[in-house]
Amino acid sequence: MVHRSTLGADRGHVLSKLAEPTLTFLTELTGSAPARADLWAEALTHGSMGEPRDYQRLEFLGDRVLGLVIAEWLHEKSDAAEGKLSQRLNALVSRETCADVARTIALPLHIRLGKQARDDGGAQSDNILGDVMEALIGAVFIERGFEAARAFVRKLWDQPMASGTGQRKHPKAALQEWAAGNRRKPPVYALVAREGPDHAVRFTVSVEVKGVGEASATGSSKQEAETAAALAFMQAFG
Numbered sequence: 001m002v003h004r005s006t007l008g009a010d011r012g013h014v015l016s017k018l019a020e021p022t023l024t025f026l027t028e029l030t031g032s033a034p035a036r037a038d039l040w041a042e043a044l045t046h047g048s049m050g051e052p053r054d055y056q057r058l059e060f061l062g063d064r065v066l067g068l069v070i071a072e073w074l075h076e077k078s079d080a081a082e083g084k085l086s087q088r089l090n091a092l093v094s095r096e097t098c099a100d101v102a103r104t105i106a107l108p109l110h111i112r113l114g115k116q117a118r119d120d121g122g123a124q125s126d127n128i129l130g131d132v133m134e135a136l137i138g139a140v141f142i143e144r145g146f147e148a149a150r151a152f153v154r155k156l157w158d159q160p161m162a163s164g165t166g167q168r169k170h171p172k173a174a175l176q177e178w179a180a181g182n183r184r185k186p187p188v189y190a191l192v193a194r195e196g197p198d199h200a201v202r203f204t205v206s207v208e209v210k211g212v213g214e215a216s217a218t219g220s221s222k223q224e225a226e227t228a229a230a231l232a233f234m235q236a237f238g
Helices: 006-016 020-030 037-043 056-077 082-093 095-103 115-119 126-144 146-156 158-162 171-181 222-237
Strands: 188-195 204-211 213-219
Touching: 006 146, 020 126, 037 056, 037 126, 056 126, 056 146, 056 204, 095 126, 095 158, 095 204, 095 222, 126 146, 126 222, 146 158, 146 188, 171 204, 171 222
Parallel strands: none
Antiparallel strands: 188 204, 204 213
16 A cells, blocks of 8 residues: 555656746646656656656657658648648658657757767757657657647647648658769768757768768758758759
8 A cells, every 4th residue: 555645746756857947948848737747757768867768659659640640630631642742741740840840849858868968969969859849749649648648749749740841752762862863872871069058059061972062061860961962962063
């Protein structure tokens, strides 16, 4: 039998993991206060915290929920063939898009990272941001069900959906195909610089196709900078 005092202490420990600004953030983001603080703390916790539970299991679930919601949405909105639908689906659920959505809602401020991971720029990593974004979707699904998760995704993905994300080939894929079509070696990306404080870090990346030329660009993540560099290269040499 678990004593009431123990339950109260455990709940207090869990709530202490979520600062008041984070509880307010989650309430405003999802439309109601978290009923299970432990679930939401798990969704926001990176493995570098050294705690028994981090976001990975919820990310696994949220990834599947996101895919289903976006697939249903695309099927509803478009009469396009399967190939075009798949192209858009892949872009809309990609790590880059999930990370962009996470930045739009200021999620980096609320991720629970160990000191070293934070110092290394983890709060701006596309991989971490994308995973935590999916973990939050998983948390909504578990606590409130599929209908709430669908509404949550549709609200946050409204801009990427409206902007046509995925209707055109990703710049990196386009550059890869261009290089192959022109009998050139694959493009090579290199990190040129990482500058600025952790909360506003900027990455500069160059891309080169041997025998053709080089272009560079800057972004708030390495992946964003690579995408922009590929686009700049295609505009200059494609």
